[in-house]
Structure formats: C-alpha cells, structure tokens
Amino acid sequence: MATVETNAAPIPEAKSFAPERPKMGVVFWTSVSWILLVIAAAVLADLLPLRDPDALGIRTGEIQRFESPGVNAWFGGDGQGRDLFAQIVHGARPAMVLSAAVTLIGGSLGVLIGVVAGYVRGRTDAVIMGIAEIMFAFPAIVLLFAVGAIWGITMAILIPVMAVLAVPSYARIVRGVTIAVAERDFVDAARAMGASQSRVVIKELLPLVALPAIAFGFLGFGLVIATEGALAFLGLGLEQRTWGSLIAGGQGLIREAPHLALIPATAMFLTIMAFNYVGDGVRELIDPRPIVVGRKRRADGPRPTTASASDALLSIRDLRTSFPTPGGVVTAVDGVSLDVRTGRTLGVVGESGSGKTMLLRSITGAFPVVGVQREGRVVVDGTDLLSASPASRSAMLGNEIGVISQNPLSALNPVRTVGSQLVEVMRVHRAISKAAARARAIELLEQVGIPRPGRRVDMYPHQLSGGMQQRVTIAIALANEPRLLLADEPTTALDVTIQDQILRLLASLGDEYNMAVVLVTHDLSVVRGWADDVAVMYGGQIVESGPTSAVFGDPQHRYTQALLESTPRLDLPIHSRLAAIEGQPPSLVAPPAGCRFADRCAGADERCRSEVPVLERLGSVEFRCWHPGQGEAR
C-alpha cells in the first residue's frame, strides 16, 4: 500500500488530555488497612497469642465478672469472665466468610443478569425486572427471619438465601450502567465490524460494568455483616460466635456492663464503615466528577463608574474571567474589550474553547462552575455590572438585558408551563397584575410566531418542538423590552430551515425593539448572513474585529484567514481541498507567550512566539497580528 500523504496533527503529550486520577486520601487507606486487619483476624485467630475465648475467667481468676476494659483484659470480660478481646477476634471469621460468599455468589449472578437485561432489553428485561421488583417488595429481613426460625440459622442456609436476596440489587445497578453504556456508539461500532452478541457483552460491556459492580460489592459486603448482626440480635444468630451474637448478648446488660454491647457494636460499625468507604473510593475511580472548590468572590474592582466614553450600549473593557480547575486556573476570557451600539448585531465567532460563551456569561454573571473571578468593566447603558450592587445588577438582568441560550429545551424549566415562566419574568421586574402579565404573555408568544398562543401558553416546554421552544425563550428574553439581547448559539440545536426562521425573527425583533444584539456562534455562515459586525475569538482573546463584510472580505489576522479557508463553501468547486488548521487550541491555563495562534500558524516567526502582537487598525478593522493581510482575500 502506498504511503498516504496526510495532514497529520501532532499527537499531544498524554498528560495534557488525561483526566486527573483522583488521589485516595488517608481515610481510604486507613479503611483498607482496617479491612486487612479484620481479614487477618478472621484468618489467623487460632494462631494468635490470645486467651481462649471460651475460658471462664471467673474460674481461673484471670478475669473478673464484668471486668471493665483495661490492661489485664483490653476489652474487659463478660459475665463469666471470658476475654472480650479474644471473643471479638474469633468472632470476625464467620461474618467475613458469610459476607464474602454472599457477595461473590450474589454479586456475580446479579452482574450477569443485569448485563443481559440491560443489553437485550425488551421482554427478557421486563420479566427480569418484574421479578426483581417483587423481590424488592418482599421485606428481606422478614424472609430471612422466617427461614431462620423454621430451619435454624446455619452457613449452609444463610449463604444461598442471602445470595439470592442480594441478586436483584446488583442486577438493577448493573442493568442501569449497562443501558447507559450500551447507548454509546461503540457498541454499534463493534456490531458494525461484525462482532457477535457474546463478544459485545464480554469484550465491550463487562469491563465497563465491572468497576461499578465492584464498588457496589463493597457496600453489599458491609450490608451482609449488618444483616447477620441484625439476625443475631433478633435471636437467630449463627451457631458460631459472631459480633452480632456478642452484641445481642451484651444488649441486655447495657446497664451493668455497657462495654459488652458497645465494643463489639463499635467493631462492627468501623468495619462496615471501612467497607463503605472503600466502595465509595472505587466508585470515585470510575466517575471522577470533581466539584470545583472555591467560593464566589467578587473582585475588588473600581467603584461604580458612570457612562463610558463611547456611545455604545454595551461596552466591555479589559475583561478577564478565570476559574479554578483541577489542572490549574483557566483564564477563559483574557483581556477582551468590545462595544456594541444600539441597533447593531455583533457576531462573536470562535471554535470550542475560544472563550466566546464565557464572554457572554461574564456579562450576566451566571456560571455553571463556582469560583469564577471577573476583572475589568462590563458597562451596559452606563452601569458597570461588575462593580454594581447586587440589587441594581438584578434590576438590569432580565429587564434591560435579555438572554437566549443554546439548547432551548434545557433553558426552560421542565416542570413549569411556558406561561408561568413568561409571567414570572414580568412580575419580578415590574408591577403588573397576574392577569395583565398573562395577557401580555399570549401577545408575546404571538409576536414570536407561535400559532395558537392562547393554548400554547398553558403547555409545558417538552410539549413543543425545538423551534417553538426557542421562540418561547426569545419571548421570555423580550418580555420586558430589553435594550440589549445576548444570544448564545441560539440556533445550533436546530435544523437549517428552522434556523433560518429563528434568525429571521431575531433580526426583525432587533429592528423593532431597536436593541443591541450579541450573537455568539461557531458558525461562520450565521455571522456572514446575520451580523453587522464580527469579533473573532481565539484562545480567550479577540484577534480581529470589525464590520462583517470588511473582516470576511479581507481578513487581516492569520487565524481569521485560516478559519475562513477551512470552511467548506458553496462558491468553490466541489472536492476542493480545504486549508485545515493543524494542531490543537492553546492551553488556557498556561497560554503561549506571544501570539496565541503562533504554534498553529504557517507564517509565524520568532517574534510571533515571544511578543504579544499590538492592536492595529486598518480602516474599520482592528486586529492583533504581526504579519497581517497576507492571505488571499475571500
């Protein structure tokens, strides 16, 4: 085979993409040690230099009746002067054997059943889960109790019964995981390659299901210990000495000799706790979902300033937005300044990670992560939102500033009607009666092109199509006739014919209400078609901005040129080769020293890598590039 000329991207260092493996803390390792200790006690009890747990201390005089814990007998003695410490060590074995057997047998059965139910689905699944549901309905401890009372409690009876009782829990958890995993494309991909069903289950599904099952197994292990204890407590202990039987025996003597119940109870508690903790740790291994630590703090910016110099409605100056992540502090927006005048639409365009969405969020201050810090100024109609008081900020948001987000379904509260969400935004911000607000809501729905608004007003978001949902979020944004509209990828989730409807609507409403509009998108054609001005973002900065026709007609920045040339176009010959941009976007934790695009730029030199380009102006276009305007105009 001929070697193929490819435009291979350099493979990044492994660590840059690898998620942080969570570090197991002291408690985790203490728990592991405790479990090992208990296991050692269970295995080695006979070999350890302990007193005979059955030796009656009051006869030998070694231990007094109800002797308190002390140097002589660490955990004290019981009514016959038997050594409690020795009893506890010896009592570890039955619980460990029982739990291990139940967890292994019940767990593996449950995993098998769960994987099959989750993968095959359909009738098999329904039957299995139906049986499981009935088993859940049956109070397990009552059944165990009945079985125990009738046949007596022995290992031979307890192990199979408890294993069977454990199966549904494992099956249910594993089924859930399997369904989630099987929905992913790699199962289809394997089948498309010709993999058999059993291969899919064994090679693709089982390895992914194993860890959650093991994590649950640790919890289940603790549960078996507790259940055995409960049975012993109810008078149905194993014939062996167990912690449960020790607790049960001591419980009646809680006034005379509290240590007899409390010490074995504590041993059991610590053991279960250790198993739970290890299980939890294993679960975190699979699902590292770090919650970013930190607390919302407002940067000590300058005091509220009055109107900015320009006549812009929105004026952003030196905005810097950063937040902590496990990999370091990400500066998502790094020194952005821009103006939007009334009646104009600014398109903010960039690829993922360029900071365009964070820029928009920095205006409203609603972030999906905690610990976000903003610096600079965001002045809307004379008020700096960053330094304004919370009350005056709230009065601006939703009132003077309307927001539309990317996914209309998730942007609407799923459990409240369209009407109530519209009425809410009006009544929070202005004195208006419920009835008047509702009438206005219907009017608004009509205005955004929703047919039969009188009926739709009482519907829930999920009852509407995606296009209709986006019209509703637009209606909410417009309810208080804002002067500034912020739209974050408002049509990305929509089909192209619906996208046209929505963009057309936004354009006509923008004219009608005479708003300033910020339209964030990754789609160059949306900007080309619908924005007056454009700001191109890369690595958290605006690299080029100006009137859309000027920027797209004669791009100055090398990135803008490359972006335009990598986009398939309708006016080029078919099968034309696209100019791909090699490499990856820059890190926002430790950005490159000079121009952020330098590493991927064909025309970059030493200066680009070391010196930050200064802002230059060519006609109405501003850009930051050391070697501008050398691409062909498009």
Added chain:
Amino acid sequence: MAGTGSAHLRTGDDIVLRVRDLVVEFPAGKGQVVHAVSGVSVDVAQGETLGVVGESGCGKTTLGRAVMRLQDARSGSVEFRDHELTGLEGSELARKRRDMQMIFQDPVSSLNPRRRVRDLVREGLEIWGSQPGPFTDARVEEIMEAVGLGGEGVGERRPHEFSGGQCQRICIARALVMDPEVLILDEPVSALDVSVQAQILNLLEDLKADFGLTMVFVSHDLAVVRNVSDRVMVMYLGKVCEVADTQPLFDTPAHPYTRALLASIPGHELGLSDASTLISGELPSPIEPPSGCRFRTRCPLATNRCAVEEPELREVAVGQFVACHYA
C-alpha cells in the same frame, strides 16, 4: 417528494451498493409506528461518494444503519455487488458485511474508553480471526500511519487522551484495517470544530483515492456534503426528494424542498428567494406522515393533487431525478 420510485437507479457492473424500496419502521408504543424510512431506493457506483442530506427526522441516519443491518428493515432489499444482504443471518451476513464499514457521529462515544488505541484498531481483525502477531501488528501500524496517528507509543494510549478529531481518526483506522470497499459515514464531522473538520474531510478524500473507497456520506451540513460528494440524495420525512450529481443539484435545485434547504443556508449567494417564501411551518410527525407527498404541508406549490397522489421520481434533466408533481 416525498416520493417513491426507482427511475434513478442505474445499471452496470460498477454499482457496488444498491438499495431498493427500503422500509424501516420503529414501534412507538400504543401500536403506533414511526415511519423512519419509507420506500427509499438508491445506488452507489464504484469509487463514488454519495451524499445523503436532510434535516433531523428525514431518515438519513436510519438508512445508513439499515444498510449496515444495525437496524432491521421491514421490507425492501440491500444488494452488495449483486449479492442480496437482506435475509442473510449469522456468519454469512458477517462475511458480506466485512466489506462495508461504518463511521459514527460521535467519535469519543464510538471508542470503548477502557481499551488501548492499538487494540481498538486491531479489534476488527481479531473478530475476523486473525491471531495477534507480526502480520497484524504491521497492518495496524500501517493503517495508523495512514490516518495520521503514526508515532511512538500512540497505540498504547487510551481514547480519552485524544481530542475529538484524533478520536475520529482512530475510528477511521478501525474501519480501514478491515480493507472495506464501502465506508458509510454518519455525520462524521458534525461533532468537530471547523478547523478539525477540514482535517478529517481532507483525510477522507485522500483515503478514498488511496484505498479506492466507495462512500456514503450522511450529513445535515449542505456545504460539507457539496464539498465531498459526487452525487447527492435529498431526503425528507423518510422519502427521497431529489437525486442528482452534485453540481446540478446545487446549481439548479429542482425540488421545492431542495430549494428551501439551500435558501436556508445563512449568507448564501445562490440567487434563491428568501427561505421564508419557500418553506413554512415545522416537520410533521413521522408517526402520522401526510398523505401523498410528505412535503406538501410546508410546500408553497402544493395543491390538492399532492395530497392524493404521491409523486414518483422522474428525470427532469440529465441525471437529475425529482419526486414532485410541479418541479
């Protein structure tokens, strides 16, 4: 459209894949069915790239999955090199299917996160019984090189260490290692950024030439489809609207829906009137699709005839087939 018919099917030895009257339906509960694909016919010639475009719910993805037999068809036939695939089961199906491979939309979700890249790429060979050894190792190495994943230690890493574009390269390598004749690509670049999208599209064009591949390229993005396809099929609500070579389809779109789709592209300069005059309203339910022509509820040209009589595909210009009474 929303029409049926097979006037556009070609004859000749170079037809690799031929789909005839394919019908795919899903149960939707309460005895209802979703009419996902309703009588679609299409063929693909050796070395050709067929673009399949349409909006969500048009059946383009289902069509690809049904051809791969990831989805069972209710009726109709899929022929690969004149061998009927429908009805084949088990190993016989698997053997035939080996010559067709599929690439999915979400490259990250297409890769089992617990496995190493080398094993992922080798998997297909393993399924087909190749023992691990110098031969398969060399083959895997060669393919990884070809998709731009060559280099020390790349094969030892796991998918999460790669970006979306690189994951899509891995997926392409997995398919290529099987030495397929046909590659079915379901929205292969939709999840990627523009610059990465260009990398993958260029790679696909290179591979097509070097490996002599035939492709079915399913996408909602008209500009992308235009750039990679030799022939394009436009679908709407489970039916074919228009099939034509790429150039005439984009230069002189004949079906009202094709025109509406093209006019909806923001900032286009195709000389079409506003999309708002070419299409109205929203997609009807695929559970109860309109009678006759399925596009009639949104079509400015629709008349009573469209409700009663389903248009069949007919040739309106050389190589351009349209299912519309008024095109």
Added chain:
Amino acid sequence: MKLLGRLIVRLVAVAIAVSLATFSLLSAAPGDPAAAKAGFAATPERVEEIRSELGLNDPFHVRYADWVTGVVQGDFGTSVLNEQPASKLIGDAMPHTVELMILAQVIALAVSIPAGIYSAQRPNGWFDRLTGAMSFGMLATPAFVLGIYLAFIFAVRLEWLPAVATDLPGPFDDPVENLRQLILPALTLAAGMIAIYVRLLRTDLIETLQQDFVLMAQSRGYSRRRVLWRHAFRPSAFSLLTAAGLATAGLLGGALIAETLFAVPGMGRLAVTAIFTEDYDVVMGVVLLLSLAFVIANFIVDALYAVLDPRVRHGNR
C-alpha cells in the same frame, strides 16, 4: 384511571407471589403447629384431631385456596397461641407500626431537606463536609447498633427518655407520652434514611444548579431564593421521592429491629413473636400486609411524580 388499574394489577401480583412464597415456606417447615397448639401433654390422637380440625392434612393447593378465601373475607386465621383471630392481633399492632414509620419518615425528611439544600449551595464548605461525614457514618451504622447507642445515651446515661415503649398510649390519648416513647425507635429508623436522602438531594441539587434553565433564571436577575425554590428544588426532588418510596422496604425491616429493641407493641414485634411460637397464620398476615404496604407506598410515589413532573404526566419520560 389508568394509574389505579396499574396499581391493582401490581398489588394482586405481589400479593399472590409473596403469599405463595410465604405459604409454601411455612408449609415446608419442620415444626408442627398442631403439636404446638395441643401443648406438651397432648396425646398423639389429640394432635391428629387438631391437625384435621386445622385442615393441615389437606393438599397444599386446598389449604392455600382456603387461606386466600379467608383473607379476601378479612379472616387471617386464628392465632394458635391464645385463640384470638390473627386479624385482631394484627389490627392492634398495625397502628403503632404505621405511626412509627410515618414519624420516622417525617423526621428523615425534616432533617435531610434543609441539610441537603444547604450543603448543595456551598459544595465542599464546612457544613457540606460535616453532613457528608455524618451521613457516611449513619449509613454504616446498622439499625440495631444505633438503637443500642441511642438507648445507652438517652435512656441509661441521661435518663431523658424511656428505654421501652411497652405501655404505649395512643397518639390522640396522650400525645406527649406517645412521642416520648416513640422518639428513640423513630430516630433509629430515620437515621439510615437521613443519610441516603441528604446525599441524594445534595447531588441532584448540585447538578440542577448547573443546568441551563437555572443559569437562565439567574441571568434574568431573579433572587437567590427564587432561583432555588421556584426553579431548582422541584426538579431535584425526584430522586428523593423515589428513594423515599424504596426506603419503605427498609423501614419494614427496620421496624422489626426497632420494635424489638424498644419493645414497641407493633407488627414487627408481633412477627418476631409469631415466628418463634410457630404461629403461622399471624406470620402470613403480617408478611402479606407489609409487602402490600411497600407496593402502595411506591404507588403513592408514582402518583406524586405525575403531579410534580409534567413530563411523566404526558408519558414523555
């Protein structure tokens, strides 16, 4: 109502499955209820007489059918011990258990909802860590161990509360004394649930607080309180609700322990006594009613779901 139809089908299915299982289990038991009833001194003839009187010689299906016929008419059989109808024993015990379970559920929700909400607002803050650690501890404490701790601290050491609830007055006769006696068993029952509820609510709420519609509510200038209660809380409460339904099964098991430990004259203790005395009619009745209670509790959860979540109401989820 379709929902009601589904409930009845489920109730009947569970009733048949559970009663058949219990019935066959008890039939296979080696003990002889006839002998137990006859007493130690009875002659074999007398035992045989009682056996046929009780219908113990009939084949399995006849005895099961007899029992079902009786249950449908409200007759759960007769306790072999004191000749009282089983239905009366169960009827006397049931209110105490129901009260105990409701009390435990109320305590659990009253503690966990504020705690969960407060933790979720400041993830990894001191309160969140504290509740996290405490839930973890409570989750690892078996009910009987916790009961012993509670009894030791509050009854033995501090002597604030009674250690047993043997002469439990009705909740309406002497509410204060009734509460005094039930508070320890109810706490014993509630602890495990609190742990589960807090963790669930916290996780869900943290997730909801990051969702688009909450961010949108914030960016409309709504107050913190409004965002939390009017937007975030309801969608976050669904798993809590499910957990509360499923916890009923745990409550039933826990009632056995708590009632035994604190000598509450409820169904759990009745079951324990009945099993030890081979009083099988009572056992059957208790097990059946407990299982049905579980089904009904989960039905109520399903119904609440439909009220709270329109997506369920419209069958979209």
